[in-house]
Amino acid sequence: MGRWPEKLQEVIDDFSEALDQMERYEMLFELAEDIDELDHSEWTNKTRVVGCQSEAHIDIAFGGDGFHLRGSSDSQIIQGLMAVTAIALEGLTPEEVTGFSPNFASEMKVLETLTPNRANGFLNMFLRIQDEAREQLG
């Protein structure tokens, strides 16, 4: 058993077992399909993730069931990374989200193959989620 939440660990294990990078991209494309998609009509400056070369937008909420992310991007790789983030944090409390490490992306062996801009874009997205979680804590 890994140190990550069960569902995320399953994703990490799947990625670790991938034959090559192309298979990892294929998995990201599949995950991108499953995201709770933020419709393009809902894209605003507020939803935009800065630092991405591609258009990337997220909307997060902490309801009765904890953290939930809706997101979309014109890049399927980025949308796939959003989907993994959603799996990682789904249902967590704001406190748990602020303490969550973004290192799961490295363990999936996808981050190092991205351009620095894209890797930074992912980290920007993650930090922004944690900022919003901190705001929830007050």
Place this chain on the structure above:
Amino acid sequence: MDLQSDMNKVRLEFPILERILPNGKPLIYLDNAATSQKPISVINAITDYYTNYNSNVHRAVHTLAGEATEAFELARKSVANWFGLPSGGMVLFTSGTTDALNLCALGWGKHNLKPGDAIVLTEMEHHSNIVPWQMLAKEYDLELRWVNVDSETYQLDMDDYKSKIIGAKLACIIHTSNVLGTRNPVERLVEIAHEVGAKVVLDCAQAAAHEKLDMKSLNADFLAVTSHKMCGPTGIGALLIASGIFEQMQPVQGGGDMITEVFKEYSIYQENEHKFEAGTPRIAEAIGWSAAISWMEGIDLIAAHKHTLSIARNASDGLKEISGIKVYGDHSNEDISGVVSFLHESLHAEDIAHMLDSMGIAVRTGHHCAQPLMRRLGISATNRASFYFYNTMDESKAFVNAVKTIVERFG
């Protein structure tokens, strides 16, 4: 020996092209419009300088300084000869094309253009030939006029140019587009500008890699060039100025090497190229560039470009057959570089580039510092595969097959 065999022989002189990437794939380098690879003779020339005669140039009297100065100034002569500098012209070393265009704007434009004067730019320009002029226009109240690009033919609208140039003082024109590969009819564009008394600066960053430029026959007033796209090192380029321009320019930077005497109240500047080259110059880079020119002198550039064009054309034709791909640029045209820009209707350009990279293929993605052109084409980015004479037809085919595989698997 056929053209491909000749080019295969040339390819052997570029050690990096034998590189195996960390994922075990052999490198297929198709990002030559960003920077070319370097032949071993260029690498050796730079190593030789640092190993045997590294020294600052011009002022010291010791042996190393003498050798370095000689090699540095020889490099200037070699650049002048290669680019056919006209009599009375000068080679001002810069850090590259961008720096050369900024020097042109600040060293010449600032002192020769007055409020209300017009500068003609084309929609095909690289940002390096836009932003310095915008900055100047903002500060000195100059008018910027834009020449349209035809988004179907990928050519400049000549009628629009002829109309916009009337009354203008300067035309800033990209010789060969870094996005479309289009080689503009620069000889005619310069002629038209001169007929109405406008000066012309040509951005030759891409062109210098593919053809032997001759400033005399181009007849431009300024040529901005760079070393690193024509097999030389990064960090050096030049602004070539025609006869009579030097006297109209003022230095942009002050400091060592550009003065003859400094007093508390004022300084007296050098009256040669050094006036525009404050500080320790780019010595190793100049020597490397000179070695690149010597190397280029040994190859048949016309045959080399013919080869580049044939493999670029193969890629363009192959891409057009893949569902959902659009190619930007007319590769049936003879006047085109090795650039092949393309876009898939649904796959993001950067996703395609990442996948190509995982297959060992290096291409570029983005707006290529040509956002006005992107807007004219109605897009925000492209993938760009740019071929050079050391690339092979097999690489071109492998590239097309790779894109086909990606589109079939992910599109």
